[in-house]
Amino acid sequence: MDERTRYFRQLRKLRGSARRWSVVGGGLTAAAAVLTPYAGIGLADAAWAASAGASAALAWWRWSDHRALAATPAPPPAPPAIPGQRLVAAVERFPAGRQVLQEVRRHKERYALRGSAVAQAWDRLDRANATLTGLAGRLTGPGEAATLEAAVAEQWLRDLGQRVASVERAIPLSPPDQRPGIVQAHESLAKQFTEGVTAYERLVAAAASYVAEEGHPASAQHPALGGLIEATDRLRGIAEGLSELRRPATPAA
Structure with missing residues (x-):
C-alpha cells in the first residue's frame, strides 16, 4: 500500500468515526434533555x-x-x-516465490557473462554466496558483522563483474588506436574481480571455521551424545529386566 492510499484511508476512517460519535452524542444529548425534566436529576x-x-x-x-x-x-x-512489475511484486510476497525470482535473476546475470573472462570467477562467487547464505543463520556475535561486510562486498563484486563484461564486449568495437588502453583497463578490472572473489571465498571459509568451532563442545564428547547413550543403556536394561520377569521359571528337578 503506497503513502497516498494510506493517507486517504486514514482520512475516511477519521471522517466515519467523527460522524458516528456525532450521531451518538446527539442522540444521548437529546435523550438526556427529554428525560431529565420528568423526574429531576437522578442517577x-x-x-x-x-x-x-x-x-x-x-x-x-x-x-x-x-x-x-x-x-x-x-x-x-x-x-x-508496469504489469510485469505487478506480477513480480505479487510473487515476491511469498518466500518460495522470492527464492524463485532470485534464482531467475542469478541465471539472467550469468547468461549475460557467458564467454567472458570472469565467467568462472562469477560461478565461484555464486557458490561462495550460496555457502555463506547457509551459514548466515549460525553466525552470531562477531559473525553478524562479517555477514554484513560480505553482503556489501558481494554487491560490489557483482557490479564489478558486470562492468568487466561490458568493457570486454566493447573491445572489438573500439578504434585500433584506443584498443590497447581499453584492453589494459579490462585486464586490470578482471584481475581486481578475481582477487575480490578469492578474498570472498576466504571469508566464507573463515565463517565455516567459526561456525564449526562455536558448535564444538569443550570436551571430546557432546553432553547430548552422552545423554543419548545413557538413555539407551537405561532403556535396554529395563527391557531386559521385563524380559526376565516374563520368562517362565524352570521347574526344579
Whole structure:
C-alpha cells in the first residue's frame, strides 16, 4: 500500500468515526434533555448526561483530527506500475516465490557473462554466496558483522563483474588506436574481480571455521551424545529386566 492510499484511508476512517460519535452524542444529548425534566436529576439521568458529554467530546476530537489531516497535503500519486512489475511484486510476497525470482535473476546475470573472462570467477562467487547464505543463520556475535561486510562486498563484486563484461564486449568495437588502453583497463578490472572473489571465498571459509568451532563442545564428547547413550543403556536394561520377569521359571528337578 503506497503513502497516498494510506493517507486517504486514514482520512475516511477519521471522517466515519467523527460522524458516528456525532450521531451518538446527539442522540444521548437529546435523550438526556427529554428525560431529565420528568423526574429531576437522578442517577440514571446523570449517566445519560455523562455519556452525552463524553460522546460529544470524542466527536469533537475526531473532527479535529480529521481537519488536521485534511489540511496536510496528500502524498503524490505513485507512478503507474508496469504489469510485469505487478506480477513480480505479487510473487515476491511469498518466500518460495522470492527464492524463485532470485534464482531467475542469478541465471539472467550469468547468461549475460557467458564467454567472458570472469565467467568462472562469477560461478565461484555464486557458490561462495550460496555457502555463506547457509551459514548466515549460525553466525552470531562477531559473525553478524562479517555477514554484513560480505553482503556489501558481494554487491560490489557483482557490479564489478558486470562492468568487466561490458568493457570486454566493447573491445572489438573500439578504434585500433584506443584498443590497447581499453584492453589494459579490462585486464586490470578482471584481475581486481578475481582477487575480490578469492578474498570472498576466504571469508566464507573463515565463517565455516567459526561456525564449526562455536558448535564444538569443550570436551571430546557432546553432553547430548552422552545423554543419548545413557538413555539407551537405561532403556535396554529395563527391557531386559521385563524380559526376565516374563520368562517362565524352570521347574526344579
